[in-house]
Amino acid sequence: MAVNTQTWWQQGRVVEADDLAEGVRRIVLSPDRPVHATPGTHVDLRLDLDGHVRTRSYSVLRSEDGGRRLTLGVQLAPSSRGGSRHMHGLEVGDVVEMTGPVQSFPLGVGADRYVLVAGGIGVTALVAMADSLRRRGADYTLVLAGRRRAVMAYLEELADTHGDRIRVFVDDEGVRLDVDALVGEIAGGPAPARTEMYMCGPIRLMDAIRRAWVAHELPEPNLRFETFGSSGAWAAEEFVVHLPQHDRSVAVTTDTSMLDALEDAGVDVMWDCRKGECGICQVKVLDVDGRIDHRDVFLSKKQKETNTSLCLCVTRAARGEPERSEPAAVTLHLP
Amino acid sequence: MTILDQPPVTAASKIFNFPRNAWYVAAWDHEVTAKQPLARTIADVPLALWRNSDGRAVAMADACWHRLAPLSKGKLFGDEIQCPYHGLRYNSAGRCTSMPAQETINPSAIVPSYPVVERHRYVWVWVGDPDLADSGSVPDMHQMDSPDWAGDGETIYAPCNYQLVLDNLMDLTHEEFVHSSSIGQDELSEAEFEVSHDDTHVTVTRWMRDIDAPPFWLKNMRDKFPGFSGKVDRWQIIHFEAPSTICIDVGVAKAGTGAPEGDRSQGVNGFVMNTITPETARTSHYFWAFMRNYRLESQTITTQLRQGVHGVFGEDEEMLAAQQRAIDANPDHEFYSLNIDAGGMWVRRILDRMLQAEGLPAAAAAK
Numbered sequence: 001m002a003v004n005t006q007t008w009w010q011q012g013r014v015v016e017a018d019d020l021a022e023g024v025r026r027i028v029l030s031p032d033r034p035v036h037a038t039p040g041t042h043v044d045l046r047l048d049l050d051g052h053v054r055t056r057s058y059s060v061l062r063s064e065d066g067g068r069r070l071t072l073g074v075q076l077a078p079s080s081r082g083g084s085r086h087m088h089g090l091e092v093g094d095v096v097e098m099t100g101p102v103q104s105f106p107l108g109v110g111a112d113r114y115v116l117v118a119g120g121i122g123v124t125a126l127v128a129m130a131d132s133l134r135r136r137g138a139d140y141t142l143v144l145a146g147r148r149r150a151v152m153a154y155l156e157e158l159a160d161t162h163g164d165r166i167r168v169f170v171d172d173e174g175v176r177l178d179v180d181a182l183v184g185e186i187a188g189g190p191a192p193a194r195t196e197m198y199m200c201g202p203i204r205l206m207d208a209i210r211r212a213w214v215a216h217e218l219p220e221p222n223l224r225f226e227t228f229g230s231s232g233a234w235a236a237e238e239f240v241v242h243l244p245q246h247d248r249s250v251a252v253t254t255d256t257s258m259l260d261a262l263e264d265a266g267v268d269v270m271w272d273c274r275k276g277e278c279g280i281c282q283v284k285v286l287d288v289d290g291r292i293d294h295r296d297v298f299l300s301k302k303q304k305e306t307n308t309s310l311c312l313c314v315t316r317a318a319r320g321e322p323e324r325s326e327p328a329a330v331t332l333h334l335p
Numbered sequence: 336m337t338i339l340d341q342p343p344v345t346a347a348s349k350i351f352n353f354p355r356n357a358w359y360v361a362a363w364d365h366e367v368t369a370k371q372p373l374a375r376t377i378a379d380v381p382l383a384l385w386r387n388s389d390g391r392a393v394a395m396a397d398a399c400w401h402r403l404a405p406l407s408k409g410k411l412f413g414d415e416i417q418c419p420y421h422g423l424r425y426n427s428a429g430r431c432t433s434m435p436a437q438e439t440i441n442p443s444a445i446v447p448s449y450p451v452v453e454r455h456r457y458v459w460v461w462v463g464d465p466d467l468a469d470s471g472s473v474p475d476m477h478q479m480d481s482p483d484w485a486g487d488g489e490t491i492y493a494p495c496n497y498q499l500v501l502d503n504l505m506d507l508t509h510e511e512f513v514h515s516s517s518i519g520q521d522e523l524s525e526a527e528f529e530v531s532h533d534d535t536h537v538t539v540t541r542w543m544r545d546i547d548a549p550p551f552w553l554k555n556m557r558d559k560f561p562g563f564s565g566k567v568d569r570w571q572i573i574h575f576e577a578p579s580t581i582c583i584d585v586g587v588a589k590a591g592t593g594a595p596e597g598d599r600s601q602g603v604n605g606f607v608m609n610t611i612t613p614e615t616a617r618t619s620h621y622f623w624a625f626m627r628n629y630r631l632e633s634q635t636i637t638t639q640l641r642q643g644v645h646g647v648f649g650e651d652e653e654m655l656a657a658q659q660r661a662i663d664a665n666p667d668h669e670f671y672s673l674n675i676d677a678g679g680m681w682v683r684r685i686l687d688r689m690l691q692a693e694g695l696p697a698a699a700a701a702k
Contacts, residue, residue: 066694104443108428109450109465135466196428221430225442277441300438 004041004103012043012098014090015069020153023076024121025088026061028069029098037063037070037101039128040198040226046097049082049255052264056083057228057275059125059200060101061154067101073153075121077230082255105198105226107132112194114140115186117209119177119201123153125226126200130162145169145177145205179205183212196222202231203295225297229276229314232293239290239317242331243267251327252316259312269312269334276314283332284309290328291320348698349662349670351498353378353613354689355463357578358473360610360622361451362458363490367392372416374407376614380462382449383407387414393427394449394460400431406446455479457610457622463693474580478606478626485631487641488608488624491652495659496699497579497613498683500621503651504581504609505539505678507571513650517551517643522569524675532681534688537575539678544568545590551643552587555603558636559629566590567602573678577685583607604628607644616699617659623648 016028029043037043037060044055062071074087090096107114107129114133116126123144133140142162146152149170159166169177186195197213199206206225213223236254241262243249252261259281262269271281276296285292285307294304296311303309310330317328361367361377362384369386374397376382381397383406395416397407404420411417415424415432423444424433431444450461450468455476461468478484493500503509510519520543528541548556548567556563567587574582588594588602605627612620625644630636672680687697 104445106445106447107465108430108445109448109468110428132466136468219426220440221426221428221432224430224445227442273441273443277443279437297442298437298439303438 004035004038004101007044007099007102009046009097009099012070012096014092014094014096017090017092020073021155022148022150024151024153025074025076025090026153027072027074027087027090029072029096030068031070031098031100033100034065034067035100036067037128038103039107039132040105040125041101041103042105042125042226043070043072043101044099045083045087047083047086049086052256052260054083054256054260055274056087057102058087059226061124061127062131063101063128070101073121073124075151075153085255105200105224107198108196108224111196111222112139112191113186113189113196114138115143115182115195115197116140117143117145117182117197117199117201117205119145119199119205120147120151121153122200122202123158124200126198127154127158129198130158130165134162134165140165142166143169143177143182145171145201147171149173177205179208180212180215183209183216183218187216187218193219193222196224198224200226203227204231204233227276227297229295229311232295232316232318234291234293234316234318234320236316237318237327239327240329242287242329243334244286244331245334249329257313258315262312267334271313274313276311279311281312282309283312283334285330286333287331288317288328289326289330290324291318292316292330293318348498348683350496350616350699351683351686352616352690352695352697352699353497354578354686354693354695356461356467356693357463357689358452358459358461358468359579359612360457360620361394361460361612363622364392364453364456364458367458369411372407372409372411374405375620377460377620378462378613379615380449381405382460383409383416384458384460385411385416387427389414391427392451392453392458394451394458395425395427395429396447396449398446399423400425400444400446456624474576474610476580476582476608476610478582479608479624483631484606484626484628485633485637486605486624486626487637488622489641489645491621491623491648493611493619493621493652493655494617495619495655496617496662497611497619498686499655499658500609500611500619501575501579501581501682502676502679503655504583505537505573505575505682506675507541507573507583508675509651509654513654514647517647518549520546520549522546528675528678530677530681532685535577535685537573537678537681537685539571539573541571542568542595543570544595548587551647552603554643555605555627555640556587558633559603560589560601563589568592568594570594575678575682577682578689579611579613581609581611583609605640617663621648621652 010032012029012031015030020026042057042059058072077084118126130142241250250265272278279298293316295314317330367384373384383397399418409417409419417424429446429448452459452470456479511523522543526543545566569587572584586604592601608624625640
């Protein structure tokens, strides 16, 4: 079957758009060159945000009719980089620039057990995986965690489809996901070393799971995750990048990334994945005024604590204390 | 439009496409080891085949996630394979476990790993949609590892489209012309045959009664019945199972002793086990074995039969290669069918429907 790791562009027409849950829009795209999207794939969309062309990634929730209908689920994030606002404005008949399905979060074969963990809108990356595991007759559990029931997309449909394989945790109903208990259950359950976990959600949830996974001595390669660098320790806020080499400073607004802002300012920077995974856009940090919100998965915890480098594509700076009025600033040395 | 509504107009495609949603033999069990990866392309997918420390066979894409260097040229370290170029390591699920010069591992670093089943002395892989990979659908080749049967086989690297091999095996009239010194005889093209089929199987049955045994079969009769001479009843019952396994029940018995009616006690019986794996549209891995249910204790007979069939199949290999060259040299010419092609045409019909179900054309893409 096609591996789909290549990025190529095409046009897609919006054929359906409606609300999935509070603040979550369902958008069905019909691409020019349909290719079936395997579970875990995403598409990148080229969006025109206030005169700047930006690329945003969205998981393919469902691929139907050989990829002729690709369903995305988009949460409106008030502090997002502007992509979700644009996506929520799409109407039936609109045409978007999109890639073919790109696979960087493939569902494996041959594990004895699978545990899928979705935090909030992260569910969009896992719906197709759960369907696939059900078709295979695999042993799997789908864990859904969210703040409020009303904002959790596909909750009822998933419950109907997956029955007692689904576990739902809703913060404001007092049923919070206990990460350590969940991972402890896997470690104490059947075939712990042959259990794979796939997670997608806020970085804090994923960090907590990763810590528990390591603490319970489960094999790290069995913990799979996908992150687009879109969530961090602080909400996105405006900050400033100082580049002493170039004798200039660049402002980074809430709806753009440091990488985009530098490129817009004509600074030549090297990058590849643009989602905090590969480390190609890593640069040296000379000084920080405020806090660095790394958001990447390339640097280790230890490296992040030393704050000597950062990944331009997803990392942001934050004031750290809300009462402070000056925006945060980072001083960087570019290669 | 449903599949059945579509007329099978492409049944005579010369370069037949192959279904992806199928188990194909990738290797003999002994070829896949924990010492060194094996490189083999199955249904257009280059694979690295190896065993982990549990002895489980693993089939992974033969290209490192990083810069696509072939993993089959790498080394094995217990449950991991190491890329020969920059040392990235992967576990048997294809997940990267080690990257040079960094403290974390890129979460996207995964090499596709394919479903594998080990059965009947073969390692079978599924390169299609893994959701459909039901291990219960591995073709029946139980004679390969049954205590009631003994024998061995080999692999032919056939430089032709896999369907040409299926055609070859579905009609054994060619034995008279291609294998005249061993198993061929005039009665082959004179005897009547019967064809039956269901959605996944085709059977062609041919009996030749009261004939002289050709040299190959006379030798086999004498292995069981020393000094045998006289007429025999000979049978060839060809069992096709989709997409490309053909087990041929063959044998001879002393003429008139009731073999056609079911009593084979006065004869010798073999099964020619064949399973053809498309490598590309124009090349195939042809795995065969000859199994017998008499004189099980004799390794000499096993060796003689393997060598004998090796010689016979060498004649087929030469013909198949020449046929593929002629097909490619005459692109404007079509295939026409004879009465004897009935079995092969039912095979094409079944394959055509499998391809339609996968949304694939019956004709493979041009070279």
